[in-house]
Amino acid sequence: MVKRLSVLDANRCTGCQSCMFACSRRFGVGGLAYSAIHVRSVGGIEHGFVVIVCRACPDPPCAKVCPVDALKVRVGGGVILDAAKCIGCGFCAKSCPYGAIFWNERENKPNICVYCGYCAGYCPHEVIALEELG
Amino acid sequence: MDEYLKNILYIDLSRKRFWVEDRGSLFEEYLGGVGVASKILLEECPKNADPLGPENVIVFAVGPLNGLFPLASKTVACFKSPLTKSYGESHAGGRSAIAIRQAGYGAIVIKGASETPVYVAVHGKNIIFRNASALWGLRNSITVGRVLREIEGGAGVRTIMRIGVAGENLVSYASVNTETYRHFGRLGLGAVFGSKKLKAVIVSGKTMISVSNVKRYRELYDKIYTTSIKSSVMKKYHDLGTASNIIPLNTIHALPTKNLRESSFEYAENISGERLAEKYLGRRVACAHCPIACIHLAALREPYVTEPYFYKTTMISYDHELLYALGSMIGVKDTEGVLKLIDEVEKWGVDAMMTGTVLAWMTEAYERGIVGENEILGLKLEWGSVESYTKAIEYIVKGVNEFYKTASKGLDALTSRYGGEEFSLSYGGNGMPGYHTGPGAHLTYLTGARHSHLDSAGYSLDQETLKGKQLSEKEIAEKLYHEESWRQILSSLVVCFFSRGIYTPETVCETLDILGYSFNEVELKRLGEKILSNKNDFKEREGFNMLNQRFPKRIFETPTPFGLLEEKTLYESVKEFYKILKERARNS
Structure with a gap:
């Protein structure tokens, strides 16, 4: 079964961003340049947080707008990036209504979630989890 | 050392110029944070500098662990303190440390002074001086954050460090607020901002920090992360926060009460972490890259007296120090009263501990007849008088007469003008913290x-x-x-x-x-x-x-x-x- 990351309860999120750091660390680096998950406040920390992750859409707009077919639709939903093909136009990021495609300034390419769930292992408050798509 | 930490961003507010210097050897010798910031302060701040003159400098520094390891979430600020006229150092979390590190700097040094109000936006390599005259004088420092949040980018990876009216008015213990609920609270960094006509500093970025041995890095990260989320001490900070100290301190007679005339407080239960968690806790939040989340926000629901079923709900961050300073120290016996006073110091942008010790001194001085009606302008300064204290904080921030103006300069200014040194809880000019x-x-x-x-x-x-x-x-x-x-x-x-x-x-x-x-x-x-x-x-x-x-x-x-x-x-x-x-x- 294919999997995707799911936000179980954003109200439990404390904004620690451990997930964001985990995502970059998965690529063997510190900082946040390679993160494909984002946590920000709902317009002010007093109102809580938004956790932005790729929903693994069955019919993803990001793949449709890619002019060079660098984003392939994954069987079951979501996309897979072929970085060698990507020309860094940024259309994919603009097309995502959730803003779940983040820009990697260093590579000039999108950070696309690979649905590995590494980030979920570092959520201390059970906000996110990897779940089966079905 | 990675490629970014060694970079120091210098900002000259007088000339509206900025430049970056490679200070690798300084970071190699002193790591970062306070080691580097205190050294730069020695370099840049001339002897006998006026703390509120353009010659004073502000240094924000982070260190090698920020952005790489959990719980490395703090920024150190060094400056000459307008309160103690001596060494100034204050720490804050929020997103400040991660933002500075992620913008690609190990430190930011702010020199000179602007002639007109400005704020500085540092988005990675883009540094922009922006006019802040429309923000100057805004009554509530929380609103300043709200406005800047809308017009600047970097949501989620930025810090918005700003001052309130207290900083603009050069109150010697004005604070700098970051991410609404964290502060460079002590020793008057807010006044140094104000003296430079600096309303805010916004920093954001998303850089990569390279690590040579990835396997070992991940292993050590996991060890520290796991230890921290399993630790009983950290659980204490998560569950009740530092407010959990109130009851134990009160029990052993160590909670400064009514200007330390007593060391236990009859109404300690009402200002305890337990009471707040049960009745008011609305949300727990964390500094960036800290899994603990020790920041506790109380939801204070207040009715409008003029209209039925019309309420406002304010989220107010509380900690032991604030509950002591604006609670037991000035005899405030009800939970909501303390929360309201915390909200006041937050809005005006003053150090809660210093404010509490000043109010405590004022109350005792009035009681003893050292200061009279002419000085206090008719306020009923009695232990626990929340409304009078609310007004007094405003009078101090605005410096409405000579007495309140003096109070805005701190305890030592008050005692050298009016006496009463024997009951002034000042240490080198700084107000006493909440432990006796x-x-x-x-x-x-x-x-x-x-x-x-x-x-x-x-x-x-x-x-x-x-x-x-x-x-x-x-x-x-x-x-x-x-x-x-x-x-x-x-x-x-x-x-x-x-x-x-x-x-x-x-x-x-x-x-x-x-x-x-x-x-x-x-x-x-x-x-x-x-x-x-x-x-x-x-x-x-x-x-x-x-x-x-x-x-x-x-x-x-x-x-x-x-x-x-x-x-x-x-x-x-x-x-x-x-x-x-x-x-x-x-x-x-």
């Missing part, structure tokens, strides 16, 4: 480089000593000295002091080793002593002499858990501390 636990606490306040309870945590030593054997004057001094010097390392990395049990010397060495530094435990401790010595050099250069410092008389009149403190023994410990400091400085 014994000799250790008060020695920390006096000998600590920034007169903060966090300098050498004597309050913690006292509580340990209570359970074990009594310490001699020399033993206390030694323990405080070693604690303070080790803390220089923690605040150079820069990790949160709450994680000091996790970042042991051994673990710190491991993290540094992975990042390519070669320090053993002995060398690290020696570096801590050297940094402490640098800080002391700045203080002495500005005329500070530890041996001339006096303990407030009041602390000897109110019993601690150890009974009444003895003046002679305390001064003996100060001498011992000074001796060790000097000896170790010569060795380092």
Whole structure:
């Protein structure tokens, strides 16, 4: 079964961003340049947080707008990036209504979630989890 | 060292210029954080500089662990303090440390002064000076954040450090607020911002920090992360937060009450972490890259008296220090009263602890007839009078008459004008923190480089000593000295002091080793002593002499858990501390 990351309860999120750091660390680096998950406040920390992750859409707009077919639709939903093909136009990021495609300034390419769930292992408050798509 | 940490961004507000310098050797020698910031302060701030003149500098510094390891969530600010006219150092979390590190800098140095209000936006390599005249005078510092949040980018990876009206009006203990609920609270950084016509500094970025040994890095990360989320100490900070201290301190008679005329408070339950968690806790939040989430926000629901079923709900961040300073210290006996006062200091942008000790002094001075109606302008300054205190804070911030203007300069200004020194809880000019636990606490306040309870945590030593054997004057001094010097390392990395049990010397060495530094435990401790010595050099250069410092008389009149403190023994410990400091400085 294919999997995707799911936000179980954003109200439990404390904004620690451990997930964001985990995502970059998965690529063997510190900082946040390679993160494909984002946590920000709902317009002010007093109102809580938004956790932005790729929903693994069955019919993803990001793949449709890619002019060079660098984003392939994954069987079951979501996309897979072929970085060698990507020309860094940024259309994919603009097309995502959730803003779940983040820009990697260093590579000039999108950070696309690979649905590995590494980030979920570092959520201390059970906000996110990897779940089966079905 | 990675490619970014060594970069220092210099911002000159007078000329509206900025530049970046590679200071790799400085970061190699001093790691970052306080080690680097205190050294830059010595370099950049001339002797006898006016703390509110353009010659004062503000240094924000982060360290090698920020952005790489959990609980490394703090930024250190160094400046000359307008409150103590001496060494100024203040720490804050929020997103400040991650944002500075992720913007690609190890430190940001702000010099000069603008003629008109400005704010500075640092988005990675893009540095922009923006007009802030429309923001100047905005009544509520929280609104300042709200406005800037809308017009600047970087949501989620930025810090918005700003001042309120208190900073603009140069109140000597004005704070700098970051991410609404965290502060560079102590020693008046807000006034230094105000004197430079600097309303806010916004920093954002998303850089990559390279690590050479990825496997070891991940393993060590996991070890620290797992230890922190499983630790019982960290659980305490998560569950009730620092507010959990109120009841235990009150039980042992260590909670300063009514200007420390008493050391336990009849209504302590009402301002306790337990009461707040049960009745008001609305949300817990974390600093960036800290899984603990110790920040507790109370939801205060208040009805509008003019219309039925019409309410406003305010989220107010509380901690032990605020509950002490705006609760027991001024005799506020109801939970909502304390929360309202916390919200007031937040809006105006003043240090809660200093405000509490000033209000406590004012209340006692009025009671004793040292100041009269003419001075206090008809306010009913009585213990627990929330409405009068609310008004008094406004009068102080606005400096409405000579008395309140003097109060805006702190306790020492008040006592040199009106007397009443014997009940002024001032340490080197800084208001006393919320622990009357014994000799250790008060020695920390006096000998600590920034007169903060966090300098050498004597309050913690006292509580340990209570359970074990009594310490001699020399033993206390030694323990405080070693604690303070080790803390220089923690605040150079820069990790949160709450994680000091996790970042042991051994673990710190491991993290540094992975990042390519070669320090053993002995060398690290020696570096801590050297940094402490640098800080002391700045203080002495500005005329500070530890041996001339006096303990407030009041602390000897109110019993601690150890009974009444003895003046002679305390001064003996100060001498011992000074001796060790000097000896170790010569060795380092």
